[in-house]
Amino acid sequence: MTPRCMSNVVTAARAAIGARFRLHGRDPASGLDCVGLVAFAYGHRAVPSGYALRGGDPAAVAAQIAACGLMPVEDAAAGDLLLCASGPGQLHFAIDSGGGVIHADAMLRRVVERPGAVPWPVLGRWRLSGEG
DSSP, rough: OOHHHHHHHHHHHHHHTBBBTTTTTTTTTTTTHHHHHHHHHTOOOOOSOOSSBBBOOHHHHHHHHTTTTTEOSOOOOOEEEEEEEEETTEEEEEEEEESSEEEEETTTTTEEEESOSSSSOOEEEETTTTTO
């Protein structure tokens, strides 16, 4: 991803900080979940619906991410989409902010930026295809 595009993803994600958490939420004004935050930050790409807070197949999620035009990457960069295992049987999306992660925190009931290392195991990292 080019620095300009990375900046746009992070800038968009930061614009959602403080939005309330709402399961299946897709609009910062009414609330976002982690999928809604990613859709908002990446320009409202197609996102899955009908999912639960727990469960999910990481391989199936990776296929859905690829279908949205994102490519898996190994190196870390601001603006990357992260798929994390935030608990037993629980998948969670976050956005690499360059110095931490931006994510929809169900416990805090809002979108937050958390500084430092990613607090969960990262199962995958993606960027927009053709950029990076």
